[in-house]
Amino acid sequence: MDQTLRKVVAGLFSLVLGWAGVLAAGTWEDPVWRFPISVSVVLMLLGGVVLFRSVLGVARSRGRQQDSNAQEPVVEVADSSVDEPVWSDGALAHRRVALEVGVVVCAVSLAIVLMFSVGFLITALVLVALLAFFLSRDLEPRPVIGIVLFTVGLVGSVYLLFVELLNVNLPG
């Protein structure tokens, strides 16, 4: 199994297990449940971080790949003495990473906004629909899966924080 895919699966598993741990637990006020809830939250956070790092890793490697592809014709241009701008090393990679991080941030923001406006269940449905959409478009699936799963994890964490720990009533 590919290293990145492994980490994505591990992150997803951790998120789901942590989430299940919180959902099956009692309330924070009951001291008996504080330990399992804390461990579950830690598990979710670890899952989120692993997924996030996997996404970034894939984005970086794709960036590097595209960067090297983009630089190949530049050599020919330089040989023909045409004064064309040459990308500095890693510039494209940084752009690519920035783009991917931007997508993650947007997805997370959208998810949080959706959660507060239309409710948690609908947010989850939207995320599943997005996942299906990206997969059906025959795009490079791993970063997309990573982004969506990370979003699900983060939404879960926020939901957990507000509903389970702080007892804030959310719609939906």
Add this chain to the structure above:
Amino acid sequence: MLEGLITSLSPIALMFLLIGSLIGIVVGALPGLTATMSLALLVPFTFGLEPELGLMMIAGLLGSSMFADAVPAVLINTPGTASAMATTFDGYPLTRQGQGQRALVGASAGNLFGSLIGGVALLLLSQPLVELALSFGGSEYFWLGVFALTTIGALSAKSVLLGLMGGAIGLLVSAIGAGATGGVARYTFGIPNMLGGIHVVAALIGIFALRQALVMVEDRQQDTSVATYRKERGVVVETLRSIAFTQRLNIGRSGVIGTIIGILPGAGPPIAGLVSYNEAARWNRGEPAYGEGNLGGVIASEVANNSASTASLIPLLTLGVPGSAAAAVVMGALFAQGLTPGAGLYEQHPEVVYTFVFGTIWAGITACALAGMLSGVLIRMVTIPYHYLIATVLLLCLVGSFAIRNNPVDLIGMFALGLGSYLLGKIGIAPAPIALGVILGPIIEDAYIKAIALADATSVVEVFFTRPISIVFICLTVLAMLWPWLSAHLMKRSAARIRAAAAGDD
């Protein structure tokens, strides 16, 4: 202490030590079966015994399996357990040069010296650590547990995050059953049999033994080609004389390295063997070079891994925190006997502790004697096909996990955890952090509840983050988490320096 010494030398105790040693030597010599796994399988069968006798059996198994793992390492270049990895570097070349007997005698002597050095360290360092542990409160124990879990997570997995994830999964598994306070059912799904949770020994059998059996099913390729091995007269005496005159420094250095690494939670015998081998190779000025059949390499690895194995019991017995996966299983065995490791154990049951401590020292001697008598059998055992072993292990898994409490939940839990840890291994989560999580869960939770109760009266920050010992453990935890990155950075820098120096020379 004296009572422990006398008990450990009683005929019945020595008999159980011998039984444990025989099992250990058989298991250690079989590639694929690990010492931790065999310990987990043995523990259910020690329930009916007096604690001293059960622990003598465990001491025998632990000591002799650490020696016997060198047999396949020397003969077929496959370490019986991960601890003997460094033994293959020079052991197998020696066998190929027709000096297999010399390598095995060296490994046997290394095992003996390693056990003695580790045992003496266990005797000398226990009391100061017990006195320190008596000053610990809930917060200190909480951070100590977190530190142990973090270190083991960081060192035993490919990634720190995955290691920590394994530890957290283990902690969650430990929460199954009636709560630590108030007896509230947690994650029992309304099943009454689950109120008692999954027994820690059944969990360990699943995590180590069943998982290993599944790994063996998957790994069908087995190297059964034993290199030419012949016994010759006078080799034993000549080798021992050579060790006595030329390897004293190597033995002392490897013993110290092994003991220090063994005490650190998470590092354990495999790392001790490799570090010690590396140091021995660095100090070597003679011929042949390390890696080409130098007996010093075999001795360095075996002394270090044996002393580390014994020294890993120091944090377990004094602080109640296991230093390795095998120590975690020993902790499970102590729990099963109704004994809680830690400072309290030294105060309430000193005779049991010291019997066990002396047992670990005698185990080195027993293993050495058995190795001499059974070398012919051990060489034939190395080539036993996997399918016989797998069937035996599975049978022992079933019997062992059900025999603990006659509770089917333990059986199901064992299967679930075995399958789970096998699948988690596929995504890079090692079994040791999961097992440590299961073991440390109740300890960390208990300390957490005590500290939180105190924090309700004062403040969380004051209780968890201002006590000096807690601060030390917090710093160590952070260091353990950052260590993989730090070490990688340091290695890069030193590699760059070497390259720069080489370029300068050119």
